[in-house]
Amino acid sequence: MTAPARPGRRAWLALVLGSLSAFGALTIDMYLPAMPGMAHELRTSALLVQLTLTVFVVGLAVGQVIVGPLSDTWGRRRPLLAGMALYVTGSLWCALAPSVGWLLAGRILQALGAAAGTVLARAIVRDLYQGTAMTRFFSTLMVVNGMAPIIAPVLGGQLLTFTTWRAVFLVLGAIGAILLVAVAFTLPESLPDERRTPAHPRAILRSFRTLGTDRYYLRHVLAAALMFAAVFAYISGSSFVLQDAYGLSAQQFSLVFGLNGIGIVVFGQIGGVLVGRVADEHALLRVSLSVAVLGSAGVLACALLHLPLALLLVCLFLLVSMLGIVLANATSLALAGHGSAAGAASSLQGLLQFLVGSLAASAMTVSGQVTATAMGVTMVVCSVAALATLRLHHDR
Template sequence: MLGALSAFPAMAIDMYLPGMPVMAEDLRADPGLVQLTVTVFVAGLAVGQVVAGPLSDAWGRRPLLVCGLITFVVGSLACLVVPTVGWLITARVVQSLGAAAATVLSRAVVRDHFEGSAMTRFLSTLMLVNGVATIVAPVVGGQLLGVAPWRAVFLVLAVVGAALLLLVVLRLPESLPQERRQPAHLGASLRTFAQVCRDVSYLRYVLAAALMFASLFAYISGSSFVLQEIYGLSAQQYSVVFAVNALGIALLGQANTLLVGRVAGEHTLLGVSLGIGTVAGLGVLVSTLADLPLATLLVCLFLVVSMLGPVLANATSLAMAPHASSAGAAASVQGVLQYLVGGLVASTMAALGEASAVAMGAAIFLSAAAALLVFSSRRRESGPARRRERAAGAEHAVVQGSIPSCRCGRTVAEAAPSATC
């Protein structure tokens, strides 16, 4: 259920992409205006996360999830009946606000229940679901277009939203107890944001994740033209490449669940993943500069895209670990940074035009290299901050209602101050 909630953006964007040309024709609209429905959706995701995260820290996760899902269903139904592209853009904004609440609160709920390696494993599972959704959504959308009008896509999204709303109401208990909630007023929310943003370790992890996420935006923005127009792949062949790379995100995310806490900790796995992604990004750039065989480019693309699975899971776990009482705000800042940095990279590529494979390669490499650089720039921090970071990477889990213990037999509260476990 949480995986499906976190995959709302992928479903709501990827499922209707195959129908955009038909939408423009049916609504008698300029294709650029139809493409704007994607832009406003991404902007709504950013704004919605800023609002939903802190509110959930004050009012609880469940009420905000219910409101978000209702908003998503209403927005989807509005997309189903819009008469003009202007109304479609408006409906997509409403839909995006609901999707934002779902995706940011799914991470907050995970933080409420788990910490340490258990949280990382669960977040890796969310990445698996996201990867599968990225593969399945365009296929479902394309198949629907073969048998129904483009509006049927939004009917399916409304049904999915309604089903998840029912599951949340019936099966998802509140994960944030009253005693851990923040005061429900603007000043308190701003102080919570300030507290989160003053955490240097948190900012390092979320910025590294956002920069790596930007490499995915660069790939999505440029790969269609580069692989089809320059390297000569057909639309069907390109869809296979896209699906394989999305599957790589899911598989590497799942591999991360098997490795974390058993073979290595989150910090080590994050560094290795960023290193591999940077080397692979360099391979993409060199492939485009030197006109290397297509197979070389595809292998490098697969590696850099696949690393997003373990990078997001480990970085999110490490970033959110010290922020149990402000998980909503912490998750919202991360979400906004991801889409902001990714949007800047995609906009830069759009300004450069579609004529250069080198632009895609450079954007992918520079994003991955910047992520590795940010991750590597560890400042010497004060004792308490360093102890919090070490405690965040400890190999144990906390399930609400149980007494967490370290391998030495002491509780986390007893072990963390000395950080000797």
């Protein structure tokens, strides 16, 4: 498979790969408005329901580490098709879960399946593109990635007006089935035989050792992971903060979540237009992370000083909307030097991204409940650390 030249084919490829890469966000965002109701119906605590989010993120990270290196050996299609089938199975399991324990098991299956789409979408882009063209295509993927937080919570919130949270997982299973068919019939193999690595544990370990000692790669992967953690603090905590503390309904929360998703889309596309024309990837990364720091500081100030909800929402928008620019540029810079091991490089990025995100989510619940202050502190620590990471010494 070569990079498509026709605009229509390129748009279709962006739609399919963007949907695959958005699987993690889609599976998280769509059921956020249902979390308080799930706790009530399953007769469990809010913390245990939130654990279904943490378990999913950890499973997503672990799954990427397994799938990524295997795809460098077997190609992208077979692991991707297997992952999509597993995702559909996990979604149906969740929809039928009689208790929170069964729900947790279903979320693990979902996560392992979604990991294939998340890691292999990035690897396929690296197979097909290089340099600024790769950065721009990653920015294009942000359109679909940004649509996930726009559509998912709104759809989830609307479903809750006439049915239960179980329908959310049925819809997720249907989406997974549609993408499974799309991959099977329209997405050819992107990794030729001559570029595949030997199917040997030593070769896989050698790839990870090379990545683990590449300071340039680690610098950009860690910056992306820490930025994602700052946004994940919002993803995992905002449903409780905005609905319980500020009194928003499930539908109002869904609209707020969707507006922030629009920010990801708009600023992601602005970044794609600017890169290579007005600024390079490094400059865009520094500027977007600086804006994220300002937004997170504003969230903490609103929590501590009890400032109006409108100001809090503006600060959240500033933070979240920078995610598209940061991920597109940081991912392109990180993967640029690892074309022969794009699956392993993408998987390690995913592992760090989601593990750091899950740690951020767990840190907010140390006190036993999610508060606006805890969310703000987590955002500030993660965004400042992301910006500081870019100041580390690098070789290129």
